[in-house]
Amino acid sequence: MEDxxxxxxxxxxxxxxxxxxxxxxxxSQPSLTARIRHIEDEFGVKMIYRGSRGIHFTPEGxxxxxxxxxxxTNIRHIKEQVVNMSAEIRGTLRLAAPNYLAKFxxxxxxxxxxxxxxxxxxxxxNAWSRDICSLLYNQDVQVGFVRTDNSWNGEKHxxxxxxxxxxxxxxxxLKDLPQLARIDYHTDTSYxxxxxxxxxxxxxxxxxxxxxxxxxxxxxxxxVNGLGYGILPSTIFYDVEPLHQIPITDKAGNPILRKTIMLxxxxxxxxxxxxxxxxxxxTVDFNHLL
Numbered sequence: 001m002e003d004x005x006x007x008x009x010x011x012x013x014x015x016x017x018x019x020x021x022x023x024x025x026x027x028s029q030p031s032l033t034a035r036i037r038h039i040e041d042e043f044g045v046k047m048i049y050r051g052s053r054g055i056h057f058t059p060e061g062x063x064x065x066x067x068x069x070x071x072x073t074n075i076r077h078i079k080e081q082v083v084n085m086s087a088e089i090r091g092t093l094r095l096a097a098p099n100y101l102a103k104f105x106x107x108x109x110x111x112x113x114x115x116x117x118x119x120x121x122x123x124x125x126n127a128w129s130r131d132i133c134s135l136l137y138n139q140d141v142q143v144g145f146v147r148t149d150n151s152w153n154g155e156k157h158x159x160x161x162x163x164x165x166x167x168x169x170x171x172x173x174l175k176d177l178p179q180l181a182r183i184d185y186h187t188d189t190s191y192x193x194x195x196x197x198x199x200x201x202x203x204x205x206x207x208x209x210x211x212x213x214x215x216x217x218x219x220x221x222x223x224v225n226g227l228g229y230g231i232l233p234s235t236i237f238y239d240v241e242p243l244h245q246i247p248i249t250d251k252a253g254n255p256i257l258r259k260t261i262m263l264x265x266x267x268x269x270x271x272x273x274x275x276x277x278x279x280x281x282x283t284v285d286f287n288h289l290l
Contacts, residue, residue, distance in 0.1 A: 001039070001042060003072075003075055004025075004035075005035060005038070005039050006068045006071045006072050006075075007025070007068075007072060008021070008025065008032065008035055008036065008039070009039065009047075009061075009064050009065055009068040010065065010068040010069055010072060011024050011025055012036070012048070012055070012065075013057060013061075013062075013065035013068070016054045016055055016056070017054045017055065018032060018033065018036075018055060036048065039064075043060070043064070045058070045060040045061070046058050046060070046061070047060060047061035047064060048061050073139060077139075080271055081271075083273075084270070084271050084272055084273070088119060089117045089119065089120060089272060089273055089276060090117075090119035090120060090273070091119075091120060091121070091271075091273045092120075092121045092122065092123050093120060093121070093122050093123070093142060093143070093273060093274065093277055094123045094125075094140070094141040094142045094143075095122060095123070095124050095125070095141055095142070095143050095144070095145070096124070096125040096126075096127050096132045096135045096136075096140075096141040096143075096144045096145070097124065097125075097126065097127075097132075097144070097145040098126070098127065098128060098129050098132070098145070098146065098147055098188070099126060099215055099216065100147065100216050100217075100233075100236075101145050101147070101260060102124065102126045103217060104217075104236065104289075105145075105160075105260065105286060105289045106124065106145065108289040109281060109284060109289055110122050110124075112280075112284065113277055113280055113281075116280070117273070117276065120273060120277075125140070125141060128188055129146035129147050129148045129150070129188045129190070129191075130148075130150070130188055130189060130190065132144040132145070132146050132263065133146075133150060133151070133152050133263070136152070136154065136263055136264070136265065142264065142268050142271070142274050143262060143263070143264045143268075143274065143277065143278060143281075144262070144263040144264070145159075145260060145261070145262055145263070146260075146261050146263060147188065147191065147258060147259065147260065147261070148188055148190045148191055148259075148261075150190070152263050154263060154264060154265045154266065155263070155264050155265065155266055156261055156262065156263050157261065157262045157278075157281075157282055158259055158260070158261055159260045159261065159262050159281060159282070159284075159286055160259070160260040160286035160287070161257040161258070161259050161260075162233045162234060162235045162257060162258055162260075163233070163234050163247050163248075163255045163256070163257055163258075164231060164232070164233060164234070164247070164248050164255075164256050164257070164258055165231070165232065165233075165234040165245040165246060165247050165248060166229055166230075166231055166245065166246040166248060167223050167229060167230055167231075167232055167234070167237060167243050167244070167245050168180075168223065168228075168229040168230075168243060168244045168245075169223065169224065169225070169226040169243055169244070170226065170244060171244045172229060172244060172246075174202075174246055177203065177207065177229070178203050178205040178206070178207060178208065179208065180208065180228065180229055181208055181209075181210035181227070181228035181229070182207045182208060182209050182210060182228055182229055182230065182231075183209075183210065183211055183212075183213065183219045183222045183223055183227060183228040183229065183230045184209050184211070184212040184213070184219070184230075185212065185213050185214065185215055185216050185218065185219040185230075186212065186213075186214055186215070187216070195231060198248065198250075198256070201251065210227070210228050211227075211228070216232065216236065217236070219232065220232060220236050220237070220240075223243065224237075224240050224243070231248065233258050234247070235287070260286060262278065262281055262282075264278060
C-alpha cells in the first residue's frame with residue numbers, strides 16, 4: 001500500500017462517487033479505477049460495489065475506510081517528527097480560523113512569520129469557531145484561532161480584544177435602534193446568542209432586521225453605504241471614512257469586547273516549528289495586523 005492509496009480510500013468514502021473522487025485527487029478516472037482494483041487485490045477483498053446511486057462500501061471496505069484516516073494521521077506524524085529532528089525550521093503549519101480572522105488578521109500574521117522562517121508553508125482551514133475545537137481534537141490542525149471562548153480543555157491564549165460597536169453612516173440614537181433597519185450577518189451560534197441576550201436586556205421590542213448577509217465584510221459594506229446599522233467590531237472600519245459609532249456595554253457600563261483566542265494542545269509544542277509560531281503569535285500586536 002502506498003500513502004496515496006489510503007488517501008484514495010478516505011476521499012472515496014467521503015464522496016461515494018468515483019468521478020468526484022478522481023476530480024478531487026486530480027487523477028484520471030481510469031487511473032483511479034486501476035488503483036482501487038490494486039487495493040482490492042492486495043487485501044483480497046471487494047471494497048466497493050456500484051449501486052443505482054453511486055458506489056457503496058462492503059463491510060471490508062468500511063473497515064478500510066475507518067483505518068484510512070488513522071493511517072494518514074500516523075504517516076503525517078512520522079513526517080513531522082522527522083522534520084522536527086532537523087536543525088532547519090521547515091514544514092507545513094496546519095491552522096484553522098473563522099472567516100473574519102482568515103480575511104483580516106491571519107494573512108499578515110503568516111506573512112510576518114514567513115519572513116523569519118521562509119521554509120515554512122501553511123495549510124489553512126476556514127471554519128466556524130464552534131468547529132475548530134473538533135479539528136484540534138482530531139489533530140487535523142495544530143493551532144486554531146477562534147472568536148468565542150468555549151469548552152476547549154487544552155491551552156488557550158487571548159491574543160486580542162476589540163470593542164464592539166453599533167455603526168451607522170448617519171448619526172443615530174441607541175434608544176431608536178428598534179425602529180431602524182439593521183444589517184445582520186451569519187456568525188457563530190454562541191455569538192448570535194450573545195447578541196440576542198444583549199438586545200433583550202436593553203430593548204423590549206425585537207430588532208428590525210432588513211437583511212442578513214453571508215459574511216461580516218459584506219455587512220460592513222452595507223453599513224458604509226447607508227443601508228442600515230450593524231453591530232460590528234470597531235476596528236473593521238479602519239479603511240473607511242469615520243462612521244457614527246456607539247460602543248456597546250454590559251449592564252455595568254463596561255465595553256463589550258470581542259476576543260481573538262489561540263487554541264492548541266500542549267504536546268504539539270514538541271514540534272519546534274509549532275512552538276516558534278505559537279510564541280511568535282503571542283508577541284504580535286494584532287491591532288496592526290490589517
